[in-house]
Amino acid sequence: GAVVSQHPSWVICKSGTSVKIECRSLDFQATTMFWYRQFPKQSLMLMATSNEGSKATYEQGVEKDKFLINHASLTLSTLTVTSAHPEDSSFYICSASRAGGGSYEQYFGPGTRLTVT
Amino acid sequence: SQKIEQNSEALNIQEGKTATLTCNYTNYSPAYLQWYRQDPGRGPVFLLLIRENEKEKRKERLKVTFDTTLKQSLFHITASQPADSATYLCALDERDDKIIFGKGTRLHILP
Numbered sequence: 001g002a003v004v005s006q007h008p009s010w011v012i013c014k015s016g017t018s019v020k021i022e023c024r025s026l027d028f029q030a031t032t033m034f035w036y037r038q039f040p041k042q043s044l045m046l047m048a049t050s051n052e053g054s055k056a057t058y059e060q061g062v063e064k065d066k067f068l069i070n071h072a073s074l075t076l077s078t079l080t081v082t083s084a085h086p087e088d089s090s091f092y093i094c095s096a097s098r099a100g101g102g103s104y105e106q107y108f109g110p111g112t113r114l115t116v117t
Numbered sequence: 118s119q120k121i122e123q124n125s126e127a128l129n130i131q132e133g134k135t136a137t138l139t140c141n142y143t144n145y146s147p148a149y150l151q152w153y154r155q156d157p158g159r160g161p162v163f164l165l166l167i168r169e170n171e172k173e174k175r176k177e178r179l180k181v182t183f184d185t186t187l188k189q190s191l192f193h194i195t196a197s198q199p200a201d202s203a204t205y206l207c208a209l210d211e212r213d214d215k216i217i218f219g220k221g222t223r224l225h226i227l228p
Contacts, residue, residue, distance in 0.1 A: 004160075041126075043206070043218040044161070093160045105151075106216065108160035 003027050004096050006109035013084055013116055020080045021112045023094030029074040030096030038091045050077050084116040121219040123207060129225045130197050138192040138222045140207035147209040150183055150190050155204045197226045
């Protein structure tokens with residue numbers, strides 16, 4: 001149990017275009033989903049925390065107008081990278097925690113490799 | 118500022134031996150600490166959680182210790198196997214809804 005999927009697993013886009021990444025909890029309800037970014041040989045950096053039905057909470061330094069997060073249901077959150085630039089190329093990973101579970105035992109998706117050319 | 122350090126970027130261990138990874142932190146008083154495994158190009162997989170009032174936790178060949186005085190956690194893999202080769206991340210709770218990760222230690226088990 002506690003499976004999280006992400007789609008797509010990799011994407012290449014041109015500079016200036018927008019890319020949407022989906023994160024789904026397949027077999028549980030996730031009241032909270034988290035979006036991380038990971039650069040090579042670096043730790044996961046939390047970008048934002050997303051609660052179902054409410055606005056996402058962004059970490060300091062993360063542009064909310066550039067990284068649009070929508071948590072429309074208990075099983076789906078989306079991250080849209082708007083007007084992507086090469087410096088946005090990274091590994092984006094979502095995670096979900098069970099309803100009532102806080103951030104204990106986050107279940108991670110397989111990640112999405114974004115390359116902006 | 119808050120900081121998490123994992124002792125080394127990479128660690129080579131002979132198959133069958135015990136691998137010990139270290140996680141040190143400063144300026145925190147975490148309620149719990151977690152260890153995750155991450156394979157290349159994949160998301161992290163949760164392994165163990167240990168709470169501040171627990172000194173040790175075990176799961177099969179894994180053992181985690183938590184010393185809040187030393188501000189340190191040790192992660193042990195006994196009878197290590199090549200399949201244990203991966204990056205291992207420690208993570209601490211910074212606030213109720215947020216955990217932060219160390220950079221990880223790449224473990225190589227040599228056959």
